[in-house]
Amino acid sequence: MDPIPLVHASLGKLELAAVEEVFASDWTAGQGPRGKALEKELAELYGVGDAVTLSSCAAALHLALLALNVQPGDEIIVADYTFPAPAHAARYVGAVPVFADARPDTGTIDPRAVADLIGPRTVGVIAVDTVGLPADYAELQALTGRHGLFLIEDAACAVGATYRGKPAGALAPIACLSFHGRKGITSGEGGALLAADPAIGADVRLRSSFGIGSIFDKSQLIGLPIPEFTEIGYNYKLSDIAAAILQVQLGRIGELLERRNTVAARYAELLADEELLTLPHVPADRTHAWQSYLVALDPAVDRAAVAADLRAQGIGCGHGTWASHTQPVYESKQTCPVSADLFARQLAIPMHAELTVDQAERVAHALRTALRAHVGPKPRTAVAAAATTASPHENQEGTS
Secondary structure (H helix, E strand, O other), rough: OOOOOOOOOOOHHHHHHHHHHHHHHOOEEEHHHHHHHHHHHHHHHHHOOOEEEOOOOOHHHHHHHHOOOOOOOEEEEEEEOOOOOOHHHHHHOOOEEEEEEEEOOOOOOOOEEEEEEEEEEEEEEHHHHEOEEHHHHHHHHHHHHHOOEEEEEEEEEEEEEOOOEEOOOOOOEEEEHHHOOOOOOOOOOEEEEEEEOOOHHHHHHHHOOOOOHHHHHHHHOOOOOOOOOOOOOOEOEEEHHHHHHHHHHHHHHHHHHHHHHHHHHHHHHHHHOOOOOOOOOOOOOEEEOOEEEEEEEOEEEEHHHHHHHHHHHOOOOOOOOOEEEHHOOOOOOOOOOOHHHHHHHEEEEOOOOOOOOHHHHHHHHHHHHHHHEEEOOOOOOHHHHHOOOOOOOHOOOOOO
């Protein structure tokens, strides 16, 4: 049988044609005409004061903290159950990442955990739209506003998702997007920062180009203007080649998301009665971008053995995402039991816009068979049991 990859980018002839146009132009590097056009489209799409295209979401997080004047020793509360880019960004500027546990039903940052972690050195919160599902921004906005903290939305996985009718990427004063190859729209690599305040965007744009601003803009001036380095900056620009690809991809968000929704709905039908796993939970006040499809396996199931069975059949799978506080680089003494439990039990199965319904059915059948083959007597834990029962946050789904 043909392999079924875990992820696959949806790139084709339209994107190739856009790249050819850039090849024929006088500018392929960053902050050129295609990048500027993409930034304008992003700002209009998300209704923000400014959008800055960058080399990655990690770059956007780093520059956001610099623009907010975060100082060494400041504490930033970050989502624990995620790829650890938010915690890395805190470390880039000498700040201390403080890890907030996840909700057991959604895997998103738990506002109650955030509230418990706020201390005299806390300056802000980085929430994450976990694998494409927005966090609880009504609660997070109220909490950060009450304590005078900044709030950043890491929407790396969530292009196309919504929360209470608003798009992910417009749910906090600063948001960071990713255009990595497994995201809803992609240029292979890339990112963007979206800011309600244009001054934040201007600061980030300058720092992203070594602190001298757009070389393309200066090349259009008469005479010989010599740039001056006014900031310690970085080379975080997005090339015009990538920007051209993303202009096409922006127009395809609806189409690509619809395909992912079809796959997610079919998985839900095929696996609804499977007692050895728990399906993703999407609260009624938000929609999922389905960057990944994570199922939580019963503690009695040997996850590694299940993964080995799937991969032997050419079916891609992965561990899901990380409990960041457990990673050796942080040497954290914190405990985030929900996040740690999800890290141990969740399994990512194929999810992308090129996946067919027939392939989804093959995945579901293979997964069911593997679960039965590798279930043992391991007892359920209290945290695992909580993850499969009604959410303790049900009151958050319809209230502010």
